[in-house]
Amino acid sequence: MTTSHYIAGRWVEGQGSDCISVNDPALGQPFAELMAASVAQVDQAVTAARDALPAWKNTSASERAAYLRGFAEQLGQRREALITLQMRNNGKPRHEAEIDLDDAIATFGYYAELAEQLPSKNRDVPLAAPGFSARTRLEPVGVVGLIVPWNFPLVTSAWKLAPALAAGCTVVLKPSEVTPLIEQAYGQIADALGLPAGVLNIVNGKAETGAALSNHNGLDKLSFTGSNSVGSQVMRSASAQCRPVTLELGGKSAIVVFDDCDVGQAVEWIVAGITWNAGQMCSATSRLLVQDGIADTLLPRLQAALEQLRVGNPLTEEVDMGPLTSQAQWLKVAGYFATAREEGLQRLAGGKALDRDGWFVSPTLYADVPKDSRLWTEEIFGPVLCARRFATEEQAIAEANDSRFGLVATVCSADPERAERVADALEVGHVWINSVQAVFVETSWGGTKGSGIGRELGPWGLSAYQSVKHVTRCLG
Numbered sequence: 001m002t003t004s005h006y007i008a009g010r011w012v013e014g015q016g017s018d019c020i021s022v023n024d025p026a027l028g029q030p031f032a033e034l035m036a037a038s039v040a041q042v043d044q045a046v047t048a049a050r051d052a053l054p055a056w057k058n059t060s061a062s063e064r065a066a067y068l069r070g071f072a073e074q075l076g077q078r079r080e081a082l083i084t085l086q087m088r089n090n091g092k093p094r095h096e097a098e099i100d101l102d103d104a105i106a107t108f109g110y111y112a113e114l115a116e117q118l119p120s121k122n123r124d125v126p127l128a129a130p131g132f133s134a135r136t137r138l139e140p141v142g143v144v145g146l147i148v149p150w151n152f153p154l155v156t157s158a159w160k161l162a163p164a165l166a167a168g169c170t171v172v173l174k175p176s177e178v179t180p181l182i183e184q185a186y187g188q189i190a191d192a193l194g195l196p197a198g199v200l201n202i203v204n205g206k207a208e209t210g211a212a213l214s215n216h217n218g219l220d221k222l223s224f225t226g227s228n229s230v231g232s233q234v235m236r237s238a239s240a241q242c243r244p245v246t247l248e249l250g251g252k253s254a255i256v257v258f259d260d261c262d263v264g265q266a267v268e269w270i271v272a273g274i275t276w277n278a279g280q281m282c283s284a285t286s287r288l289l290v291q292d293g294i295a296d297t298l299l300p301r302l303q304a305a306l307e308q309l310r311v312g313n314p315l316t317e318e319v320d321m322g323p324l325t326s327q328a329q330w331l332k333v334a335g336y337f338a339t340a341r342e343e344g345l346q347r348l349a350g351g352k353a354l355d356r357d358g359w360f361v362s363p364t365l366y367a368d369v370p371k372d373s374r375l376w377t378e379e380i381f382g383p384v385l386c387a388r389r390f391a392t393e394e395q396a397i398a399e400a401n402d403s404r405f406g407l408v409a410t411v412c413s414a415d416p417e418r419a420e421r422v423a424d425a426l427e428v429g430h431v432w433i434n435s436v437q438a439v440f441v442e443t444s445w446g447g448t449k450g451s452g453i454g455r456e457l458g459p460w461g462l463s464a465y466q467s468v469k470h471v472t473r474c475l476g
């Protein structure tokens, strides 16, 4: 049983009613347990954050930047432990766990720099009207609740924590109950750096704990990453209290492959876009649109590439893909395999759970999937790729945009002008041309349509935690 809640600068045991098992998905076995935070403990965490706000928001931007650099450094010092924990609890292959850690480190470093630039953003505003002066102040939004999922625990939390702290907000973070140990590093680092008590609080738990946080009337904003169904509940809580919310939700993203592509290179991009993190990515490019002229060559090579992937336990084997992270996710993906059989889909690869301990499935490809198939329209969150063919650029754009989601897309073409034109026409928040899943902290992250509200990363990620104030003075 681990003590895993960080409230007002102290580690405390959970007093909630839920016992949370922390599992190794490659074995399908628990390796730790913790008690969830109670509703009263969530309240204590919000109160601690509120008490800490006046002093924290008045620290200098350079002081906050120094803490953020400290987070980056201390993450680096915990490198091996954090990589191993992600491999063990998420089932990530080592190289993916390393990328996640490096992403989190880069995020803290980037927002340290942005924090240092803050004073220059508070500036005089030239007015056309005579007799008045005006100036802008960018102020922290206040006390912020941060609720995150399990698929990229270090990264998703860093994308929220770093800009929130840089802006001068105080926070209550609720990690996912599937991966509750990984973000404890952020509390341990806060301790090591002497971050003032209450600036960062961490409460663990399931839906009850999340709801206690998102319903709490002591928050000034809530930033949520997760499923659409929970996102809409979080939005209802925010609307009941008329307060802002950022929502990073699901996706069903397209990868569009034109027939001028190098087939071998396209196959690599397609495989990475659906098998990294075992396909458990909001940004998985799970709808393949392949042009007629290349489809008959590409699909067999894609099938072979998926079948050759090494799937196994990242802690004990050299693997390209690990297990699904939770039993619930494994059952969900298996449910889609059953649906595919009922719908009579043409299966080119996979489509089954692996016959071994743990929550493994094989990388899966269905071809010529009808547009109304549930597998074409719904987010599966596993290594399950559905393919359709297209003839023209217009048809590719129309099919890619025909989704209730709008998170990302990938365009593969040897013609740069066409690739840029298609990228501009896609109704999504982020497009990759001839690359896959490359996320840089300077760019933005977030979706259109059902994929959410607001943006993370870049200067937009900081703005999400800032409120604009103008002071206008009569000079007369």
Ligand code: NAD
Residues within 6 Å of the ligand: 147, 148, 149, 150, 151, 152, 156, 174, 175, 176, 177, 205, 206, 207, 208, 209, 210, 211, 212, 214, 225, 226, 227, 228, 229, 230, 231, 233, 234, 248, 249, 250, 251, 281, 282, 283, 379, 381, 407, 446, 447, 451, 452
């Ligand atoms: P989830 O919605 O089930 O859970 C997300 C978080 O919400 C968890 O911490 C959970 O405990 C909490 N929660 C559950 N019920 C709650 C409630 N009633 N009130 C408040 N909080 C509650 O999502 P998940 O299964 O952890 O993650 C997978 C989903 O996240 C996928 O849909 C994926 O696309 C999405 N996601 C989106 C992004 C993005 O950037 N757009 C990134 C990662 C994951």
